Amino acid sequence: MDQTLRYDGRVVIVTGAGGGLGRQHALMFASRGAKVVVNDLGGDAKGCGASAAAADSVVEEIRALGGEAVASRTSVEDGPGIVQTAIEAFGTVDVVINNAGILRDVSFHKMTDEDWSLVQRVHLNGTRSVTQAAWPILRDKCYGRIVMTTSAAAIYGNFGQANYAAAKLGILGLANALAEEGRSKNILVNTIAPAAASRLTETASFADFMNNLRPEAVSPLVGWLAHERYNDTKGLFEVGAGYIAQLRWERSQGHCFGAARQFTVDDVAERWESIVDFSSPEHPSTLAESLTAISRALSV
Ligand SMILES: NC(=O)c1ccc[n+]([C@@H]2O[C@H](COP(=O)([O-])OP(=O)(O)OC[C@H]3O[C@@H](n4cnc5c(N)ncnc54)[C@H](O)[C@@H]3O)[C@@H](O)[C@H]2O)c1
Numbered sequence: 001m002d003q004t005l006r007y008d009g010r011v012v013i014v015t016g017a018g019g020g021l022g023r024q025h026a027l028m029f030a031s032r033g034a035k036v037v038v039n040d041l042g043g044d045a046k047g048c049g050a051s052a053a054a055a056d057s058v059v060e061e062i063r064a065l066g067g068e069a070v071a072s073r074t075s076v077e078d079g080p081g082i083v084q085t086a087i088e089a090f091g092t093v094d095v096v097i098n099n100a101g102i103l104r105d106v107s108f109h110k111m112t113d114e115d116w117s118l119v120q121r122v123h124l125n126g127t128r129s130v131t132q133a134a135w136p137i138l139r140d141k142c143y144g145r146i147v148m149t150t151s152a153a154a155i156y157g158n159f160g161q162a163n164y165a166a167a168k169l170g171i172l173g174l175a176n177a178l179a180e181e182g183r184s185k186n187i188l189v190n191t192i193a194p195a196a197a198s199r200l201t202e203t204a205s206f207a208d209f210m211n212n213l214r215p216e217a218v219s220p221l222v223g224w225l226a227h228e229r230y231n232d233t234k235g236l237f238e239v240g241a242g243y244i245a246q247l248r249w250e251r252s253q254g255h256c257f258g259a260a261r262q263f264t265v266d267d268v269a270e271r272w273e274s275i276v277d278f279s280s281p282e283h284p285s286t287l288a289e290s291l292t293a294i295s296r297a298l299s300v
Helices: 018-029 053-064 078-091 113-143 151-155 162-185 221-223 266-268 287-298
Strands: 010-016 035-039 070-072 095-097 144-149 187-194 238-241 243-247
Touching: 010 018, 010 078, 018 035, 018 053, 018 070, 018 095, 018 221, 035 053, 035 078, 053 070, 070 078, 078 113, 095 113, 095 243, 113 144, 113 187, 144 162, 144 221, 151 162, 151 187, 162 187, 187 221, 221 238
Parallel strands: 010 035, 010 095, 035 070, 095 144, 144 187, 187 238
Antiparallel strands: 238 243
């Protein structure tokens, strides 16, 4: 198999690497020379319980294949602890793959405080905690590759996943901000929205469809986004079943009433067709590019 792109000398943290997608990411990095921190709390799909076996078994698997790995059995809420494991075992961190996740699907009117907060804690707070603990190290060495994991269920919306959607788009917002903060320090932050069979998809309404999607088909994109040769940031990608595509924001041409002119609800209704007309769209990719439309409006 072609192994031109390798990670020799790189230290990679993969969270939630005891199973599913994270395990495949960890195996892929280790098979290409990375030193891997296999983090996993080892609880169930709803975030209950804990077991050292999840992280330990993947570390054993990697070592049996001749790779280098160390187990981190703590929750992603303890980012400093996970980064400390990397430092103690391998001396540094180069790559963070934020992948750990749970589901507590329930319709919004039945969602408890715990359903809401546990999902925020694992996904959004966990991603923040691990990334922020690694951040000063990456800044100091002027090198870092961070891959975040969001979800199509959050990007497009899905019934019964308000907690998950909020957390997963929170992660995308975090990625967008960190991409800007990391740019000058060669810390690149990109996000994937994967689709693959795992224990999280076993109970989904479309489980039969998902059954055929191999988790290992997601890892090659993660590997590329985490490689030193990859040099773009703030990307968002859908990936699954051997398909990879990039997403971006699209803005309609819109209508400009003019900054100085008074206008009413009736004016908005009258101009609605042109406000939502996507026939000649724009694709702003930064706040500055976004504000060009507002500054055009100011001059009208
Ligand atoms: N499978 C899909 O189609 C799909 C779709 C969209 C997004 N995702 C996302 O991909 C990621 C991986 O999910 P998966 O499908 O491989 O599911 P999975 O359940 O197989 O893997 C998630 C792993 O995270 C671990 N984990 C959970 N809470 C943790 C915590 N607090 N600390 C450390 N580890 C913890 C679990 O033990 C598990 O091993 C998740 O973030 C998930 O939301 C998956």
